[in-house]
Amino acid sequence: MLCAFDLLEVNGEDIRREPIEDRKRRLAGLLRLPHDGIALNEAFGGDGAMIYKHACALNCEGIVSKRLGSPYRAGRSAHWLKVENPAAPAVHRLEEEDWA
Numbered sequence: 001m002l003c004a005f006d007l008l009e010v011n012g013e014d015i016r017r018e019p020i021e022d023r024k025r026r027l028a029g030l031l032r033l034p035h036d037g038i039a040l041n042e043a044f045g046g047d048g049a050m051i052y053k054h055a056c057a058l059n060c061e062g063i064v065s066k067r068l069g070s071p072y073r074a075g076r077s078a079h080w081l082k083v084e085n086p087a088a089p090a091v092h093r094l095e096e097e098d099w100a
Contacts, residue, residue: 004031005041005064008072016072023072052083061090 007027008016015023031040044051048065055063062084070079084091
């Protein structure tokens with residue numbers, strides 16, 4: 001299963017400069033009907049610390065917080081913050097691969 005979390009281009013139109021919330025809305029529109037093998041990654045607004053706590057309780061890899069209004073930038077961005085759950089199996093697998 002693939003999880004779609006952002007949309008960068010539509011029908012050849014580069015939309016990376018559009019705000020994240022607009023890109024996510026357009027992506028949700030494209031995926032409003034079920035598609036085999038692809039799902040829309042759910043976004044949550046609110047208290048980031050509480051959302052992170054719940055993500056950890058569900059054994060998720062972590063969370064990525066994105067500032068509303070931010071355009072897409074490849075690589076690291078001051079507008080996006082990734083916080084990993086150190087107890088998540090996926091994080092442990094990544095650490096093991098780094099040592100291999």
